[in-house]
Amino acid sequence: MRVNGVVESLDIEPWVSLLDALRDHLGLTGPKKGCDQGACGACTVLADGVRINACLALAMQYADKEITTIEGIAKDSADTHPMQQAFVRHDGLQCGYCTSGQICSAVAMLAEHAAGMPSSVTPRQGGTHLTDDEIRERMSGNLCRCGAYNGILDAIKDVAAQEAP
Known part of the structure; x- marks a missing residue:
């Protein structure tokens, strides 16, 4: 999958959530695990520009998508959005x-x-x-x-x- 403009290759189980893949496998700790039920929005990321709750999404579902977390929200990594x-x-x-x-x-x-x-x-x-x-x-x-x-x-x-x- 492509995360914050970088192609990432993950070897994970099919039931791993997008949130867990981002946090535990890629070290992107911006998206937070709040309720882990899609009710709080602390895990919100963008998938091809559309906001999703990463805790409810399986990482495998987003293999061909551009995922943007808070770490990649600014166009230039040296700047802020x-x-x-x-x-x-x-x-x-x-x-x-x-x-x-x-x-x-x-x-x-x-x-x-x-x-x-x-x-x-x-x-x-x-x-x-x-x-x-x-x-x-x-x-x-x-x-x-x-x-x-x-x-x-x-x-x-x-x-x-x-x-x-």
Whole structure:
């Protein structure tokens, strides 16, 4: 599989989760094992740009996909992604445990919205302004036990405003 732009060859059992493959076999500890049931979002990574819960995915299912973790989210490894910068600016983190999943999810969420993908808040495609309710609904799969939601919301709005045409 290709992880953060690097082709990786793994010799693992077919039942190994993508999360365990990333953490235990590749040493990528950004994605966290929170609930291990797909309920918290701490393990969120991108598979071909689409956010997934790595704890629910078998690594074998993603052999032909591009997997991006928080370690590879920035285009240049010597730099940080604008979303990472916004999270710091707006105090969108406290303990940091959920932060990598939150950032990966937020990056993909903005791409989904830009592509006109509907949500429960905006059931029709395209042309909708990204409201606070829209962001909250689209990010509802990522939990923060510290309650940094206001900072997370502000960070996402900041990046959305920068990306707006």
